[in-house]
Amino acid sequence: MELIITEKDNAARRIADILSDGSAGTDRRNGVNVYQWDGGQTVCVGLSGHVVAVDFPPEYDDWRDVRPVELLRADIEKRPTQENIVRTLQELAREADEAVIATDYDREGELIGKEAYELVTEVASMPIERVRFSSITEREVKNAFENPDELDFDLAAAGEARQIIDLLWGAALTRFLSLSAGQLGEDFISVGRVQSPTLKLIVDREREIEAFDPEDYWELFADLHKDSVEFEAQYFFEGEGGTEEERVWNEADADDAYAALSQATSATVTGVRRRTRTDEPPAPFNTTQFIRAASSLGYGAGRAMSIAEDLYTAGYITYPRTDNTVYPEDLDPEDLVATFADTGAFGEDAASLLDGDDIEPTRGETETTDHPPVHPTGEVPGKADIGDDEWEVYELVVRRFLATCADPAEWEHLRVTAEANGCQLKANGKRLLEPGYLDVYPYASSDENLVPDVDEGEALDLTDARLEAKQTQPPRRRGQSRLIETMEGLGIGTKSTRHNTIEKLYDRGYIEDDPPRPTRLAMAVVEAAEEFADLVVDEEMTQQLEQDMTAIANGEATLDDVTDESREMLGRVFDELHDSREAIGEHLREALKDDKRLGPCPECGETLIVRRSRRGSYFVGCEGFPDCENTYQLPSSGEPTVMEESCDEHDLNHVKMLAGRSTFVHGCPICKAEEADAQEDEVIGACPECGEEHGGELAIKHLQSGSRLVGCTRYPDCDYSLPLPRRGDIEVTDERCPEHDLPELVVHDGDGDPWELGCPICNFEEFQARRATRDLDDLDGVGEKTAAKLADAEIESLSDLQAADPDDVASRVSGVSADRVRDWQEQVESAS
Numbered sequence: 001m002e003l004i005i006t007e008k009d010n011a012a013r014r015i016a017d018i019l020s021d022g023s024a025g026t027d028r029r030n031g032v033n034v035y036q037w038d039g040g041q042t043v044c045v046g047l048s049g050h051v052v053a054v055d056f057p058p059e060y061d062d063w064r065d066v067r068p069v070e071l072l073r074a075d076i077e078k079r080p081t082q083e084n085i086v087r088t089l090q091e092l093a094r095e096a097d098e099a100v101i102a103t104d105y106d107r108e109g110e111l112i113g114k115e116a117y118e119l120v121t122e123v124a125s126m127p128i129e130r131v132r133f134s135s136i137t138e139r140e141v142k143n144a145f146e147n148p149d150e151l152d153f154d155l156a157a158a159g160e161a162r163q164i165i166d167l168l169w170g171a172a173l174t175r176f177l178s179l180s181a182g183q184l185g186e187d188f189i190s191v192g193r194v195q196s197p198t199l200k201l202i203v204d205r206e207r208e209i210e211a212f213d214p215e216d217y218w219e220l221f222a223d224l225h226k227d228s229v230e231f232e233a234q235y236f237f238e239g240e241g242g243t244e245e246e247r248v249w250n251e252a253d254a255d256d257a258y259a260a261l262s263q264a265t266s267a268t269v270t271g272v273r274r275r276t277r278t279d280e281p282p283a284p285f286n287t288t289q290f291i292r293a294a295s296s297l298g299y300g301a302g303r304a305m306s307i308a309e310d311l312y313t314a315g316y317i318t319y320p321r322t323d324n325t326v327y328p329e330d331l332d333p334e335d336l337v338a339t340f341a342d343t344g345a346f347g348e349d350a351a352s353l354l355d356g357d358d359i360e361p362t363r364g365e366t367e368t369t370d371h372p373p374v375h376p377t378g379e380v381p382g383k384a385d386i387g388d389d390e391w392e393v394y395e396l397v398v399r400r401f402l403a404t405c406a407d408p409a410e411w412e413h414l415r416v417t418a419e420a421n422g423c424q425l426k427a428n429g430k431r432l433l434e435p436g437y438l439d440v441y442p443y444a445s446s447d448e449n450l451v452p453d454v455d456e457g458e459a460l461d462l463t464d465a466r467l468e469a470k471q472t473q474p475p476r477r478r479g480q481s482r483l484i485e486t487m488e489g490l491g492i493g494t495k496s497t498r499h500n501t502i503e504k505l506y507d508r509g510y511i512e513d514d515p516p517r518p519t520r521l522a523m524a525v526v527e528a529a530e531e532f533a534d535l536v537v538d539e540e541m542t543q544q545l546e547q548d549m550t551a552i553a554n555g556e557a558t559l560d561d562v563t564d565e566s567r568e569m570l571g572r573v574f575d576e577l578h579d580s581r582e583a584i585g586e587h588l589r590e591a592l593k594d595d596k597r598l599g600p601c602p603e604c605g606e607t608l609i610v611r612r613s614r615r616g617s618y619f620v621g622c623e624g625f626p627d628c629e630n631t632y633q634l635p636s637s638g639e640p641t642v643m644e645e646s647c648d649e650h651d652l653n654h655v656k657m658l659a660g661r662s663t664f665v666h667g668c669p670i671c672k673a674e675e676a677d678a679q680e681d682e683v684i685g686a687c688p689e690c691g692e693e694h695g696g697e698l699a700i701k702h703l704q705s706g707s708r709l710v711g712c713t714r715y716p717d718c719d720y721s722l723p724l725p726r727r728g729d730i731e732v733t734d735e736r737c738p739e740h741d742l743p744e745l746v747v748h749d750g751d752g753d754p755w756e757l758g759c760p761i762c763n764f765e766e767f768q769a770r771r772a773t774r775d776l777d778d779l780d781g782v783g784e785k786t787a788a789k790l791a792d793a794e795i796e797s798l799s800d801l802q803a804a805d806p807d808d809v810a811s812r813v814s815g816v817s818a819d820r821v822r823d824w825q826e827q828v829e830s831a832s
Helices: 009-019 068-073 083-095 107-123 138-146 153-181 195-211 251-263 287-295 301-313 333-341 347-354 388-404 480-490 498-507 520-532 539-553 559-594 669-678 760-771 784-792 798-803 806-812 818-831
Strands: 002-006 025-029 032-037 042-046 052-055 077-080 098-102 128-130 216-226 229-238 266-279 409-420 423-434 459-471 597-600 607-612 618-622 631-633 639-646 653-658 664-667 682-686 697-702 708-712 721-724 729-736 743-748 755-758
Touching (some): 002 009, 002 107, 009 032, 009 301, 032 083, 042 083, 052 153, 068 559, 098 107, 153 539, 153 559, 195 498, 195 520, 195 539, 216 251, 216 423, 251 423, 266 423, 287 301, 287 388, 287 480, 301 498, 347 388, 520 559, 597 639, 631 669, 664 669, 798 818
Parallel strands (some): 002 042, 002 098, 098 128
Antiparallel strands (some): 025 032, 032 042, 229 423, 266 409, 266 459, 409 423, 597 607, 618 631, 653 664, 682 697, 743 755
16 A cells, blocks of 8 residues: 655645545544545545654653753653644554655655654655655646655754754743743743844834934925926925935925925926836745735735645645745746636736737746745636635736736836926826736736926926925834845745744734734843843844754754754853843843833822733723722723823823734723713613512613623622623614513614614624524635535534634645634634
């Protein structure tokens, strides 16, 4: 029997379908899909990425009993992380005569292949071959299996070195900082070999922003007219060295220029210059440029890569982790363009390229031999076959490929200068002459700026002179894609890890918002590292380790050489940290508080801070407690984070409640409390729980947390309540519910028609019925096709879904990401 091993289940399913010409059947072993054909003579099984992980022996697990420095000399062992997959793989290995490893074609895939190799050879002896491909298409897969190779143990060792080094640095330094700050459990303080230099990039930019001292300047504009065409011109003057300047740095000079310009009623054209500019088509996508382009569509780096990996596994695009920007010689771009000419979505654009001259794709600056640039394979999905996000990203990849095969765009630029009452004016226009690649790639700007044809010496009418006071602006925070580009330029991380590093920074509470903004804890971690052990955040350190791992891959160094060197480097770090533990801990503890501070307490002048009660709920309390017991409620849903925006009246930072898709801004807690206190309860009827026996009444109540509800006036003796929308004005109508004898309510939120909420009891019962999730297809985004895919992966009920591992589901179900599975699990939990 031949055993084929792939990196994930959805890759196994597709490869089995290709190699069996669609005849493969599916069996289940230990909850794992096994694909077989040829009467069971060939089987294919998918892993779930790494099914074993490097870790310290169990005796090092207790953070309090093991000094962090002891980890530097600890042994490293491998432990199964997916025991059912490991058991299935080894059961199949005992039955097999030969094996083929078909994991992804990169360093990480080679390491996963080596892990599978070791699991197989633990229980059986047989020939093991390696196949490599850059897209899961019939041509590439069959060609790879016809030309098998051997595992590259040096490349795998480089990946293993990364695992070990990241474990050593991450575990030892994370434990040291967390123990120093007394921050254990889920809120530990995380440090990482790539993570920390990346965090320093973000913190350094924030320091630039905070240190920025704005300068005032002025700019002047006027509207010029030729016949019925109006266009804007800008004032300029000759600066030092003959340079052309638009910004006036002296207010008196700006006022003088404005006075002169305001008195002018016409301007005389002093110069006309035309030129044609060629706008070359873009280079093919590498990973970083793909992430940058996807960010313009609103996708974060992690989400963009997750979608791209799904499209790759489904056979629609090539492998999305690549540095290459030059198409390989065996790619026939004309044939691939012709494939899209037969499609409805891209047919017209592709056909227009075929109507032109010979197709010569653009070439980027980087040419590698492992993977081609990211491009479509020619297997085209129907728009209904994949999700909306997947289609949008797929279209981006297709159109980028078409753009690389298109002609340049041609622009005509027109510069006009004029003089008005001693003031110099200029206007720059541009007009698209030949759209070229812009016809097939709508993501690039094709905006024109109309300036009419004029002649030198011509008089133009001048109206509406304007003087605008401005200030210089600080550098902008880098968005995720720009941050990844910066990491790439500095050699921090790899194409496969950079987006994951940024996601970890979000998960650890070091950054928030997008573009990423560092929290006070992030600033403190970087400050502590810079003061006491700057190697932790030194980009040169991680660059050197990346070079060392490349040396392993090239056979120029060994895994032991590099990991031993890393242990020694980490030892030097601990020598620097040893005597500073108390100072570091105090610094971090103060930063943790800073991230939760809102502003002054109106009762005592101390600082209000976000706190958590023993029951787990959040509230705002005074740091002066117990001397000051002033508190304010926060909403019960979500986790609070302190925003940059602040309240003008109370000088308090606003609070945002992070609750997944239900995230919302709560605002100033004092304002919310005052608004609630100013609202009187409005009685609307008898309480159905205690009205008859105790005379309880239902009233519309406004809470300090910002929530509203219909609740019993006898609270807390009676806690009967019904939710109401957070926003909008509530109108109590004269219409009454015949069943509950309560007035019907209408919500006016200013957007569109009012919401006729009706009887609050009936509305809540209907809401519960709508939210009742009884089956998979009750979940948001689960249609008939997705439910069928989930059923194929043996997820046929809500309990199956709740028990499933999101990453495992994503690996086995095409077009479904781990994040989407987690959203579904949250829906089920909230409805239960």
